[in-house]
Amino acid sequence: MAVRKFSVSDASFEHVPGLDGDVFTGNLVDQHHGSPITIGYGRYGPEVSIDITLAVDDVMVVLKGQLSVSGEDGIVVTAGPGEIVHMPKGDKVTIRAHEDGAITAYVTYPHWQEAESG
Template sequence: MPGVSKVTSDDDLEWFRRFDQDLRLADAIDARHDAAMTVGFARYGAGESNPWTVSYDEALIVTKGRYSVESGGVVVSAGVGEVIYLRAGTDLVYRAEEESEVVYVSHPHWMTATEQSPYKDRLAEFRPVAD
């Protein structure tokens, strides 16, 4: 991978869906690209949510809609151009207040960190999206 790269959610990415929800994730840059962090896209239908425990630091950049994260009874909501920061070890619920797209950036790689965490079984909730 060159020193400078550009990715979009319209690139040919491998998308994953959580159960039968209108919720899709795709890593665009990750360990496969010899990168130190993961950069990807999440698309949520209005009202969709996903409980999770982050085992990595993560920044969420809202590019469409209104998106929130709830943790410990506190809800942090963000709109287009705003960023939500999550610290490793946080129990939370990701939620789309309306149809949303979010760019996520995690360090270390979210997949590797989750595989090495007590929450690794949660990865089975996601399956590749059939074209």
């Protein structure tokens, strides 16, 4: 495999199946590419809130806007541009975008689409 570079304009954003709300993901590297990780960009609409149980370790780097993430322990973290949120596998979390929505870069191990469909 070769070194690859991605911009947000390379992502084909798709609505995440099973999630209500304005949340879109665009995988750029995933189970079809021979690496153990999935890489992509995420897009959240203003004030959208989603509840998920993480089937994989998920790292989000916030590029625009702000996201607040709360775990089962009730602690809420809020991340803006340049900040990283790590959501470990197995955690139940609520992700909420602030008024301007958010754009993220994400990396998951293993592949989130396989883990969620399995």
